[in-house]
Structures are given as C-alpha cells and as structure tokens.
Amino acid sequence: MATKPKAVAKRKASATSSAKSSVKSRAKAAPKRVAKAKVSRANDDIGEDTRLALWRSLLEIRHVEQRAYDLFLQNLVKGTSHLALGQEAVAAGFATAMQKDDWSFCTYRGHHHTLARGASMEGVLGELMGRECGLLKGKGGSMHLTSVEHGAMGSYAIIGAHLPIAMGAAWTAQYKKTGQVSVCFFGDGTTNIGAFHEALNMSAVWKLPVVFVCENNLYMEYTPIKDVTAVHNPAGDRAASYGLPKIVIDGNDADEVYRTAQTAFAKARAGEGPSLIECLTYRHSGHSRADPGDYRPPGELEAWLKKDPVPRYRERLAEFGIAQDVIDGMDAEVLAQVDEATEISKASPPPGLDLIDVDVWADGGTAWRN
Amino acid sequence: MAELTYREAVAEAIAQEMRRDEDVVFLGEDIGAAGGVFKATVGLFKEFGPERVRDTPISEQAILGAAMGSAMTGLKPIAEIMFSDFLAVCWDIVANEIAKARYMTGGQMSMPLVIRTANGGGSRFGAQHSQSVENWAMMIPGLKVVAPSSPADVKGLLAAAIRDPDPVMFFEQKSLYPIKGFVPDGELVDELGTAKVLRDGGDVTIVALAAMVPRAMKAAEELSAQHGIEATVVDVRSLVPLDTQTILREISKTGRLVTVEENPRLCGWGAEIASIVADEIFWDLDGPIIRITTPHIPLPAADALEDATMPSAERIVREIVENID
Numbered sequence: 305m306a307t308k309p310k311a312v313a314k315r316k317a318s319a320t321s322s323a324k325s326s327v328k329s330r331a332k333a334a335p336k337r338v339a340k341a342k343v344s345r346a347n348d349d350i351g352e353d354t355r356l357a358l359w360r361s362l363l364e365i366r367h368v369e370q371r372a373y374d375l376f377l378q379n380l381v382k383g384t385s386h387l388a389l390g391q392e393a394v395a396a397g398f399a400t401a402m403q404k405d406d407w408s409f410c411t412y413r414g415h416h417h418t419l420a421r422g423a424s425m426e427g428v429l430g431e432l433m434g435r436e437c438g439l440l441k442g443k444g445g446s447m448h449l450t451s452v453e454h455g456a457m458g459s460y461a462i463i464g465a466h467l468p469i470a471m472g473a474a475w476t477a478q479y480k481k482t483g484q485v486s487v488c489f490f491g492d493g494t495t496n497i498g499a500f501h502e503a504l505n506m507s508a509v510w511k512l513p514v515v516f517v518c519e520n521n522l523y524m525e526y527t528p529i530k531d532v533t534a535v536h537n538p539a540g541d542r543a544a545s546y547g548l549p550k551i552v553i554d555g556n557d558a559d560e561v562y563r564t565a566q567t568a569f570a571k572a573r574a575g576e577g578p579s580l581i582e583c584l585t586y587r588h589s590g591h592s593r594a595d596p597g598d599y600r601p602p603g604e605l606e607a608w609l610k611k612d613p614v615p616r617y618r619e620r621l622a623e624f625g626i627a628q629d630v631i632d633g634m635d636a637e638v639l640a641q642v643d644e645a646t647e648i649s650k651a652s653p654p655p656g657l658d659l660i661d662v663d664v665w666a667d668g669g670t671a672w673r674n
Numbered sequence: 675m676a677e678l679t680y681r682e683a684v685a686e687a688i689a690q691e692m693r694r695d696e697d698v699v700f701l702g703e704d705i706g707a708a709g710g711v712f713k714a715t716v717g718l719f720k721e722f723g724p725e726r727v728r729d730t731p732i733s734e735q736a737i738l739g740a741a742m743g744s745a746m747t748g749l750k751p752i753a754e755i756m757f758s759d760f761l762a763v764c765w766d767i768v769a770n771e772i773a774k775a776r777y778m779t780g781g782q783m784s785m786p787l788v789i790r791t792a793n794g795g796g797s798r799f800g801a802q803h804s805q806s807v808e809n810w811a812m813m814i815p816g817l818k819v820v821a822p823s824s825p826a827d828v829k830g831l832l833a834a835a836i837r838d839p840d841p842v843m844f845f846e847q848k849s850l851y852p853i854k855g856f857v858p859d860g861e862l863v864d865e866l867g868t869a870k871v872l873r874d875g876g877d878v879t880i881v882a883l884a885a886m887v888p889r890a891m892k893a894a895e896e897l898s899a900q901h902g903i904e905a906t907v908v909d910v911r912s913l914v915p916l917d918t919q920t921i922l923r924e925i926s927k928t929g930r931l932v933t934v935e936e937n938p939r940l941c942g943w944g945a946e947i948a949s950i951v952a953d954e955i956f957w958d959l960d961g962p963i964i965r966i967t968t969p970h971i972p973l974p975a976a977d978a979l980e981d982a983t984m985p986s987a988e989r990i991v992r993e994i995v996e997n998i999d
C-alpha cells in the first residue's frame with residue numbers, strides 16, 4: 305500500500321482549511337465537514353487512541369514551533385533555528401508508529417522530530433534559548449537537539465552525515481537481533497550529496513533495518529530542488545538505483561504518513577531491509593530564522609496552506625466522530641503546556657561556565673595531556 | 675615471546691579483542707575475505723565470520739558513519755580506512771560528527787570506536803597514498819590519536835584503543851608493516867597516553883613518532899659510535915593524550931630537543947611539543963629546539979626524491995652534529 309505516487313492528488317479533496325486557520329488553529333476551530341464518502345469508525349485501521357496521539361503530536365510541534373518563532377522575535381532565541389511549521393505530519397506520523405526503543409536521526413530542522421519522540425518542551429525551547437534546562441545544557445543549540453533517553457539520536461547540521469550514522473545504528477539492531485528500527489529524516493536537498501548514496505547502497509546490500517525519510521519541501525535552502533536535481537522525485541526516483549521501490553506520499557496527511565511508516569517498519573523488523581520514503585510537504589516559514597522566503601513564486605505558500613497538516617487533521621478527527629470538545633480540549637491543553645515550558649525556560653539560568661570543561665571524554669573531562 | 679611482524683600484530687590485537695568481547699566488530703574495504711590490502715587483517719574473517727568482519731563498498735563516509743552509529747548504540751566497531759589520505763573523503767564524519775558528539779550533546783553520547791588506517795610514506799606511492807596525517811587528527815578536540823612504531827606497541831596500543839571508551843584514530847605506518855619485533859605472549863593491553871623512553875643519553879633528546887622512531891634509534895647509535903654524542907630517544911606513541919610529563923622530563927635532562935616528524939613542516943606535532951617546551955621548561959634548554967621534518971611539499975614518488983625529502987637517520991645525525999656540540 306505504501307507505493308502510491310498518486311496519493312497526493314487523491315488526498316487533496318480533504319484539504320479545505322484556510323490559511324488563517326492554519327496559523328491560529330486554536331482560536332477558531334469549526335471546520336466544515338467535507339463532502340466525501342462517510343467514514344466508518346468500524347473500518348478505521350488507525351483507531352481513536354492513535355489518532356489522538358497523532359493529534360497531540362501535531363499540536364505539540366505546531367505550538368512549540370510558533371512559540372520558538374515568537375521567542376526569536378523577542379530576541380530570546382539565539383543563533384539560528386530552522387522551523388518545521390508545515391512539516392509536522394511527517395514527524396508525528398513516523399514517531400507515533402515507532403516503538404519506544406527505536407532510534408531516530410534528523411537534521412538541523414529537527415525540533416519537530418525531537419519533540420515527537422517525547423523530549424520535553426522546555427528541553428527544546430531552553431536549548432534554543434541557551435539555558436541550563438536545554439536538552440544539551442546549552443552546548444549544542446537549535447541544530448543539534450538530542451535526547452538519547454527518548455531514542456532521539458541527534459540532529460545533524462552537516463548535510464548528509466546522519467544517513468550513514470543512522471545506518472550504523474541499524475547495524476547494531478541487526479547484529480544484536482534486537483528488532484529495533486533506525487529512522488533517518490532529511491531534506492530533498494540532501495539527496496544530492498554523496499553520503500545519501502553511500503548509505504542507501506550499503507544499507508540495501510546489508511539489508512539493514514533502517515528507514516530513510518525524505519521530507520521534500522521543494523527547496524534546498526533558497527533554491528528550488530527541481531533546478532538542481534536530475535530527476536523529478538529527488539528521493540523516489542533514486543530508489544530504483546538501490547533496488548528499492550519508489551514510495552512518494554502526501555507528507556501533510558498524518559494518517560498516510562503513519563500507515564506508510566508502519567509498513568516500512570514491519571519490513572525492517574522482518575529482516576527485509578531498508579525503505580526510502582519521500583514525503584511531499586512544505587515549510588510555511590523561511591529556511592531559517594532570518595529568511596523571509598522571497599524566492600517563492602506568488603501563490604505557492606497560499607496553495608500549500610490549504611493543505612496544512614494541522615487543520616486537515618482537525619477535520620479528519622471530526623470526520624471520524626471524535627467530539628469537538630476532545631479535539632479542542634487537547635489543543636488548549638497543549639498550548640498551556642507550551643506556556644508553562646516557556647516560563648520554565650525563561651526562568652532557567654544560563655548554563656554554568658563549569659560545563660565548558662566537561663564531556664569531551666568518557667571520563668567526563670577535557671584533558672589532552674598529563 | 676614470539677617474533678611478529680607489525681602487520682601480524684594488527685591482526686593479533688583485533689583477534690584478541692574480538693575473542694574477549696562480542697560487541698567488537700570490524701568493517702572496511704577488502705578487510706575480510708581478502709585479508710586487507712596490506713595483509714594486516716589476515717585470518718580474522720575466517721575466525722570471526724562475515725557478520726563480525728564485514729567487507730564494505732568503496733564508501734568511506736558509510737564506513738565511518740556505520741562505525742559511529744553502531745558505537746553510539748552499543749557496539750565497539752573498528753573501522754579501517756585503507757590509506758590515511760582517504761580520510762579526506764570522510765573527514766566530516768571524523769571531525770564534525772564523531773569527535774563532537776559527546777560534548778555537543780551535553781555528555782549524552784558515547785563513541786567507543788577505533789579508526790585504523792595505513793599512514794605515511796616510504797613506499798614510493800606518491801602524494802595521495804603517502805601522507806602522514808596524524809596531525810590532522812591531533813588538532814580536533816575529541817579524538818585520541820595513536821601511532822605505534824613497533825609490533826609490540828601495535829598489539830598493546832591497538833588493544834587499548836579498542837577498549838577505550840572514546841574514539842581513537844590509530845595510525846599504522848605502512849612502511850613498517852614488514853618489520854619484525856618481539857611481542858610478549860598472552861593477552862597484551864598497553865596504556866594510551868604514555869610515551870616510551872627507548873634509549874638513554876645525556877647530550878640530546880630526540881622525540882620521534884612511528885616510522886621516525888627506528889630512524890631516530892639508528893641515528894642515536896651512529897651519533898654515539900661516530901661522534902661521541904649520546905642521545906635519549908623518546909617514542910611519543912600517543913599524540914592525544916600526550917604524555918608531556920615523560921617528554922618534558924627527558925628534555926630537561928639533556929637540555930636539548932630535536933623532534934623528528936614525517937609530516938610536512940607546518941603544524942606538525944613537533945611544533946606543539948616545541949611550544950609546550952618553550953612555555954614550561956624554557957630555562958632548562960641549553961640551545962634552540964630543532965625540528966626535523968619533511969619539507970612543506972606534497973611527497974614525491976620516485977625513490978630518490980622520497981628518500982631525500984623524508985627525514986632519514988643520516989639527516990638526523992647531520993643536523994645534530996651541526997647544531998649541537
């Protein structure tokens with residue numbers, strides 16, 4: 305079922321929310337029912353509990369990313385940051401399908417993936433703000449969010465590096481026969497660097513339990529991916545080179561992402577090797593904090609806001625008969641959590657200077673001589 | 675005590691550690707069934723099988739990425755990069771990823787891995803297969819850097835590197851692979867970060883590494899026999915951690931320091947030692963520090979040219995005789 309390049313077109317019908325509601329989805333949440341075939345809860349392969357888990361994950365990412373942007377405008381987020389507004393469904397879908405002990409690897413655009421694995425909001429926001437409560441105690445910053453205890457094995461800021469690294473984690477799972485899966489998220493631009501091809505080939509040859517997930521948001525930084533790539537689907541059209549099926553899905557549909565993830569994970573756990581999945585999506589903000597995104601053709605953002613994964617999922621939940629107060633209640637609850645995490649982060653002191661001289665080596669120190 | 679070659683000591687160390695610890699795995703190009711292009715890993719594939727001794731495609735980033743990803747999730751991989759020159763194609767994984775992961779994540783990650791590689795000149799391979807690049811690694815915080823000069827040190831230090839919980843860059847000098855030396859029987863595990871005093875003399879301290887060690891020893895014998903100059907020879911063995919206590923002590927004893935480095939001139943490890951000496955024991959010196967290095971050029975291939983550029987025993991003798999009375 306995962307091999308559906310046409311999936312985007314098919315799903316378009318269910319995207320009806322306006323651009324406004326995507327940004328302030330909490331304020332006004334009265335989506336119209338979509339005129340389409342009645343969905344039956346009896347036939348629902350995903351189920352209410354999982355749907356609500358997906359919803360919570362989508363909301364957590366959306367609200368934390370919006371908060372990160374606000375804090376940036378207040379000059380409280382230092383350095384750079386790369387928001388994943390608009391790309392929430394990829395993270396929510398995959399993370400919800402993962403088991404707790406699976407491993408995930410992502411890029412500098414990785415707030416969403418780190419949160420989706422269960423890292424705390426204050427851990428994420430605090431790290432962006434350079435505070436002691438940050439996941440990395442302020443030593444990594446926005447581009448390196450990591451929470452090993454949640455299986456979030458790092459955010460990597462050099463394009464391509466983490467594909468072979470994720471492959472290495474899959475090697476551990478294979479060698480120790482643990483049944484774990486390693487999941488690696490990266491952008492469309494990353495498919496043009498050598499490490500992508502090295503990792504895909506070797507993972508396929510070694511039949512490793514690794515799932516490579518390309519978030520195709522149409523741009524590598526400021527350049528349209530189509531201008532720099534020899535094939536139409538930067539990941540999908542490369543799959544055949546490594547003996548893998550072409551899988552291109554609607555990355556803004558959390559259910560579709562979730563189902564695709566489940567299939568790929570089952571394949572990996574069965575010892576049948578890697579998958580390469582291209583998720584079509586779009587980032588609502590610029591590439592990084594300072595980028596207004598002026599290179600986008602007029603109307604493009606607006607068109608994608610109509611496919612915003614968050615309001616779309618709000619409707620989906622209603623279609624499946626989930627009560628409006630449950631849907632809205634979770635939204636309010638998550639926003640309150642983000643408020644609380646913001647306060648915790650603001651109150652957290654800057655990291656102690658003693659941290660400078662720890663953790664180069666396993667003994668906790670930094671000594672290079674006796 | 676058995677007499678082993680430097681290359682046999684490599685395989686012995688790996689086998690010793692793989693027998694002891696199931697988590698030790700080994701990967702690289704042509705290392706398994708073929709036994710390595712330098713035949714330094716012969717027998718491992720047969721003893722440990724294709725799951726623990728894994729041949730890879732020509733994908734250096736994938737090799738080191740696999741090492742890193744498996745190390746952070748519980749294995750203790752040894753990765754081979756066939757020639758150290760090839761580290762340049764996967765330097766991102768070494769310098770940006772492996773070296774920084776623990777610090778950058780606030781101590782969340784461990785990186786117990788070894789990168790072994792054939793380093794250095796003397797084999798007439800030309801500038802892309804002969805570089806001595808241990809100083810590239812030395813300047814990156816987060817990497818331990820080891821370069822043995824004898825079969826016994828290969829075995830003991832490689833075993834120690836495999837057991838070490840931090841990433842270790844293990845530079846094997848390729849022209850030393852055929853040399854023989856006695857290696858103690860039974861389990862051998864040395865200590866990283868320890869220099870060794872190989873010869874005691876009161877006039878000058880020669881500090882050398884890897885292939886420059888046998889040349890320094892030869893020079894010391896010559897200096898003694900022909901010129902009445904007695905040299906102490908220190909084998910640095912480990913650039914990070916650096917055993918400054920031993921090195922400084924041995925320099926203070928003679929008051930004269932000569933470093934012998936295979937690297938091109940600029941930023942060789944000897945410059946760092948010279949700087950530490952100038953900072954900390956300047957008043958113990960009786961004369962200028964002498965650095966003997968390869969000139970700052972890409973290494974030429976022809977035997978006549980290569981021999982004239984890499985520091986030789988004759989050149990060490992000449993420089994010392996000319997500069998030290």
Ligand SMILES: Cc1ncc(C[n+]2csc(CCOP(=O)(O)OP(=O)(O)O)c2C)c(N)n1
Pocket residue numbers: 413461462463464490491492493494495521523524525591
């Ligand atoms: C090796 C390397 N080259 C260039 C960069 C600079 N850079 C950072 S992000 C980026 C674009 C990546 O695009 P894509 O893979 O599509 O990811 P996205 O930002 O869209 O999530 C570039 C070129 C880098 N970080 N690493």
Ligand SMILES: [Mg+2]
Pocket residue numbers: 491492493519520521522523524525
């Ligand atoms: Mg992109």
